[in-house]
Amino acid sequence: MKTLRSIVMIALASLLAACSGAGKSAGEAKVVNVYNWSDYIDPRVITDFQKKYGIHVNYDVFDKNEVLETKLLTGNSGYDVVVPSGPFLELEIRAGALRPLDKSLLPNTKYLDPGIERSLAQYDPGNRYAVDYMWITSGLGYNAQMIKARMPDAPVDSWKMLYDPAIVSKFKSCGVTILDEPTEVIGTVLLYLGKNPNSQSPADLAAAQKVLMAIRPYVRYVNSSRYINDLANGEICLALGWSGDVKMAELRARQAGKTYRIVYSIPKEGAVENFDTLAIPADAPHPDNAHLFINYLLDPHVAARNSNHVRYANGDSASLPFVAPAVKNDPGIYPPPAVLSHLVPERAKSMQFMRELTAAWTAFKTGT
Amino acid sequence: MGGSNRARRWVVGVPTLWLVLLFLIPFLVVLKISFSVARLSIPPYAPLLVLRHGWPMLKVHLSSYAYLLTNPLYLRSYLYSLQVAAICTVLCLLIGYPMAYAIAHAGAWRNVLLMLIVLPFWTSFLLRVYAWIGLLQNNGLINHVLISLGLISHPLVMLQTDFSLYVGIVYSYLPFMILPLYSNLEKHDPALLEAASDLGARPFAAFLRITLPQSLPGIAAGSLLVFIPAVGEYVIPTLLGRTDQIMIGRVLSNEFFENRNWPLASAVAVVVLLMLVVPIVLLQRVERRELEAE
Structure with a gap:
């Protein structure tokens, strides 16, 4: 009995010690x-x-x-x-x-x-x-040589590169990828369409989805990290990516002794900043x-x-x-300041809108 | 008598406790969440039990299940997962059966060969799946070899196709097919085959009429061990699979992470489990029969 009681006492004491440890006043x-x-x-x-x-x-x-x-x-x-x-x-x-x-x-x-x-x-x-x-901003990361070989006058400073089917189709052969970030990507499509990238109107979402579906056949994959190495290796030639990631791809390509240039461009229609x-x-x-x-x-x-x-x-x-x-x-x-004024911060969306957006996004990813 | 009874209770009790702790309780938690609705809070779903006027009330929502049934995305992903798992199971069987058969008849080499089957498990699963990216990609080893041999002029697109998905799953799950098949095949009595041959059966006929029927429990166990986890596979389709058709494991993770919709993710999981109940029960019956036969 005595041992039991001492065990209980020890347990209580250690519990107390643990509690006071949790209080931050003790340091x-x-x-x-x-x-x-x-x-x-x-x-x-x-x-x-x-x-x-x-x-x-x-x-x-x-x-x-x-x-x-x-x-x-x-x-x-x-x-x-x-x-x-x-x-x-x-x-x-x-x-x-x-x-x-x-x-x-x-x-x-x-x-x-x-x-x-x-x-x-x-x-x-x-x-x-x-x-x-x-x-950070999201914009276009591209392989200058591969793009030039397929379209010498490619509009590399515009979202048309990605969202105009007539243009992006030219780059299908060298690989086009998109970030797996639904709100951010749809924001950039809305910028391309001249709309508010933070719009939560179903009509704008439908318009953006139409653009995405039209370019789906030319997109190799939708992923938020794989494109860094693929861009560096010449596995792909055009990516919707984050500024620093494209810079990292540029650095890796240079370290690997590649002769082509990887470039990051913020399109003139504006970009989503985060x-x-x-x-x-x-x-x-x-x-x-x-x-x-x-x-x-x-x-x-x-x-x-x-x-x-x-x-x-x-x-x-x-x-x-x-x-x-x-x-x-x-x-x-x-x-530079002129570009800064074209950046729009991405905002949180309502849960209801997120559900519609994810449905649209899944339809885009699955191509149906 | 009392001693053996107690021993038997232990033998049954420990696995039951295991099942309750690691399967039943987590499943009930998932089931509970699936009847809730998502909201912005910690945790991110509404409680099922609420107090109203001091009385506890149960608030059950069926909205997640209704959404699953009405949106064709889910049905398509379920069917695609079943299809992928079924194809991979058949491929594993076609590749694994001859291998298991050869190992069972390899005499002194048996242990070395078995070791080779198990050896890949010493390397991380994730790393091995990743290695396939290096082999299959456009700039990868296989395309390099084929181009330098002059067999093709443009790289074959193999990554992010059904092909790469099947390769990844078959490669990863093959040992789960081979091992139960081997343990069945090595128990066969060679005297039966000798008797068949004495009675005039050619080797192939003897295989069809003696070895194959005897190995059915091994085939069933191996197939189910491949099929059941392949249906819910998440890592391999994420790394190697198509982006335009997603398996249910990825749908589940999208609902959980992307949509922050734990109830819907839980409902997806509950339905996967219901789909797998039949094969799981089958697997248990096969295993029990094997045990009883011994």
Whole structure:
């Protein structure tokens, strides 16, 4: 009997200890769990952070917003810092999956670009839950030589390349691919049609679907990551892709000693822009360390190192002096003001519209 | 008597507990979610049990099932999955049977050959499927060889076709066909074949009338072990399959991730399971008969 009682006492005591450990006033363990996009940070930034603060970083990656969202909406993800894109941020805030940032712990927010902050406020009114990490556009990635061989006067600065059947059919033989991102792609079709890319009207969706069905026979596949290597290898010649990914394909082609050029172009009709943001899950186990990590990423020098490494534009205007000229002066990464004014942020859509959109998208993918 | 009874209860009890913990409970959770509706919250579906005026009320929605039945996409994907699984099962049988037969008659080489069948499992499944991309793509090894031999002038498009899908599934599931077939074939009594030959049967007739009927339980077990997982296969069609026709495993993942519609995804899963109940029950009966025969 006595042993039983002592076992119960020990169990109770350890339970109490566990509970007080969960309360953050007792001080956090020296750990921060980060969940970021794959290939989306300079690895030395992580080691430097660990050295500077003595906090161990558990770094994990994803390649689809939906995967992150599923983990957040399931709850108890265990992550402290996550990187949702704008429209997903909007929904995750509404679902109560994120925790408001404590700006007093983020002094480096003073370096954030006010224009980008304003754009982000569309998803996160008052900029309470997230700060910008990088921002990106989707546009045309193409193999200059292969395109020229098939159509010397190809309109590479226009969505006609992809959405005009008479033109895209010329590139069927060398391979055309599209991102598997329904809302973003349909947004670009609406831009091609001269409509609002965030429209939720069924008539606009039907018009966009008609365009997509007409080009379906010329599209080799619909995927969001495979095109990087295929573009680099010359396996495909035209892709609807993300700016930094096309840059990565360009780099890989060059490293492999290929003679052709991979080019990224933002079409003149406009493009959909997106923001990848730093946020903290509502149930993050180490929120203080999470703030410390986010603040570190917002340091102008650190932000510049990340941009130089991943070839995406960051949201930190004070970092520009430290961004390498090759990155800063690349119009595909930091577009000139004339192009900037043609960029439209992608917005979250209603659940009802999403269902119609997914049905249209599946019909496009299956070609029926 | 009491001791053997208790032992028997153990023998039956452990697998039953296993089944309840790892199959029945998860299935009930999925079934529960399938009767809910999606909403923006944590978790992203409405609770089935709600309190109204202090009274618990059950709110069951059949909308996910109704949607499944009315949208032709789902029916097409179910049928396509069944078709792919059936074709791959037949291909596995045609390739696996001679292999299992040869191994069962390989004498001293038997263990080495069996080892070779199992050896690929030492490499990650995902990696092996990925390797097929390198072989089958336009710039891949097979096209390179064919072009340099002058057999073709333009690369054959093999990736993202039914062909590459079948290659991937047959390659991955072949061991599941060979192993049960082998374990059946190696138990055959060679005296039966000798007797047949003494009575004037040619080898092929002896095979048809003696070996084949005796190996039917092995054929059934192998076929079901290939067919059942192939229906719900997700990884291989994602990497190697067509993009214009999707198998039900990908439909399920689309509903879950893309549409954030857990109830609909759960309904898709429940229907897959209902479709597979008949083959699963068959498999169990084949296995039980094998056990009883021993």
